[in-house]
Amino acid sequence: MTTLVIGGGVVGMSVAYGLLKQGIRVTVIDGSDTDARASRGNFGLVWIQGKGAKAPHYAAWSRSSAKLWQGFAQDLKEVTGIDISFSQIGGVEYFTDADELQQDAADLQGLRDHFKGDYPFEVLEHSRLKQLVPEIGPKVVGGIHSPMDGHVNPLLLLRALSAAVQQMGGRLQTGAKVTDITGADRAYTVTLETGERLEGEALVLAAGLGSADYGADLGFEAPVRPQQGQVLITEKLPFFLKYPSGRIRQVNEGGVQIGASKAETGADTTDLPTLQELARYAVDVFPLLEHVQLVRSWAALRVMSPDGLPIYQRSAKYAGAHFVTCHSGITLAAAHAGLLPDWIQDRNTAPDLSLFSESRFNV
Ligand SMILES: Cc1cc2nc3c(=O)[nH]c(=O)nc-3n(C[C@H](O)[C@H](O)[C@H](O)COP(=O)(O)OP(=O)(O)OC[C@H]3O[C@@H](n4cnc5c(N)ncnc54)[C@H](O)[C@@H]3O)c2cc1C
Structure with missing residues (x-):
């Protein structure tokens, strides 16, 4: 039995890695470089404080992921030899x-x-x-x-996941834009832009913002929207910042990362007023940053559900299709690898994710 995972961002790759660890055959299909890719532009936090302030089930789910993170990072290192610079000292x-x-x-x-x-x-x-x-x-x-909080190098995380998936026998098809999905109970055919067709008995739609295009075909609403975040990074500095924060952290290579702004737009371009605001806050907190050089800035698009919480939805239309999305895919990566595969396979050891289903949007 092959599970087709649509989307090779951190969400799809974490799920794929978890499924492979359970002995499931997996093919990950990932689109083109022109797609929005939150996994390559995020802040790298495994962040718990404040998460789910109005939704304790989300707070609990995030915490269960944070508790698995140390073992998850260790596992990835054992499988791939890649140290993803995970730290969880608070x-x-x-x-x-x-x-x-x-x-x-x-x-x-x-x-x-x-x-x-x-x-x-x-x-x-x-x-x-x-x-x-x-x-x-x-x-x-x-x-x-x-x-409870921590941080990681998110690009190394993605690289490690990609290496792990392939080393464990998963098929990773990159530059492979899906143009059509046809479904039936436990029988899915995915057509790529090239005309190639891939078949599987189960499917996980984890294509970030791209999921909106295929939700309806598979029986999902997939109500995701882009939310822009802008980020700044300084030149490499001697290590001084022990604790990451939601808006400033020193990455393992030495640069200080500042961000991320929030704007309800689908534009993935930076603008000076937003960057100035980010820089001003950082200097207010750490005056020593006043004269350091900024070397890079970027904007990336978050994948947001209407209430900002993850969506885990089994298709009501076809058996074996699942929709997975969230706006904290780094924080939740350990849960997506460690806990979600049981839910995807409908095992009785699966976590109860009913509060994260799409039905909450229809009351
Ligand atoms: C500025 C910013 C800061 C953030 N900071 C944090 C943080 O500190 N901590 C945290 O936990 N989270 C953070 N996030 C959120 C986190 O980055 C996302 O939750 C996560 O990356 C989402 O991963 P994803 O795989 O769902 O989506 P993406 O990374 O967007 O990946 C989707 C993938 O699907 C593929 N795809 C789309 N359409 C198709 C198609 N038709 N065919 C084939 N493939 C397709 C794309 O090519 C892409 O690779 C941040 C996000 C942003 C933007």
């Missing part, structure tokens, strides 16, 4: 606005109450935060430290 969110700090702290307290105390974080006012992170500037009013 993260710090920095605030220059006291009201914002208070609001975020209240959201986290709500989650802590929901999880009956099992939701570790600490709110630090300026002087205590300065003991932890001496480089912060005077405009920082405080921060929130959470031991």
Whole structure:
């Protein structure tokens, strides 16, 4: 039995890797370089604090992924020899606005109450935060430290997944744009731009923004929209930033990454006012960044569902077709590799993902 995975971004590749680990035959079909590819333009966070503030089931799902991340990174290294620079010593969110700090702290307290105390974080006012992170500037009013957070090099993650999938016998077809999918129960035929046809008994639609084109054929709504994020990166600096934050982190190669903005547009181009705003915030938090060189900026498109939460949907039209999407594919990569394959195969060990189905959009 072959499972066709449409989309070779981090979501499709994590799922493919997980299926291969369970002995399933997999073919991943990935489109062209002109496609939007969030997996190549993201911020690299395995981020938990604040996630699912209004949706505790999402907070719990994200945390279950974060708990699997260490083993996932280790596994990838054993299979491929690639160290993806994963670190999970915790993260710090920095605030220059006291009201914002208070609001975020209240959201986290709500989650802590929901999880009956099992939701570790600490709110630090300026002087205590300065003991932890001496480089912060005077405009920082405080921060929130959470031991649940981490970060990774997302491009190395994608490279490792791609190597792992192939080493484990998966077929990875790149530059292979799908132009048609025909389905029947446990019988799928995918036609590529080249005219080539691929067949499988099961199918996972994980084509990011491209999923919208094929949802209806397979019985999904696939209501995804693009949300733009812009990112800046500095020249390589001596390592000083121990803790990643949601908006600033020092990557394993030394550059400081700043971002990511949020704009409801499908344009994947940067603009100066947005980049200036990102840079201003970074200098407010870390004044030492004021005179460093910026070497690169880019924009990429997030894959957003109407409520920003993942969608895991089995097709009501055909047996064996699944739709998978999320806007935190790095954070959720370990769960997608470790937990989702059971759900795809409808095993009784599968996590209950019913709250993430598309039916939530139709109430
Ligand atoms: C600026 C920014 C910052 C982010 N930061 C973080 C972060 O810190 N942490 C985190 O967890 N997440 C983050 N994300 C989100 C994360 O990057 C995405 O959740 C993830 O990359 C989505 O992966 P994907 O595989 O669903 O989509 P994509 O990476 O977009 O991949 C979709 C793939 O499908 C293929 N495809 C599309 N149509 C077709 C077709 N017709 N035929 C064949 N193939 C097709 C494309 O070629 C593409 O390779 C960020 C995103 C952005 C934009």
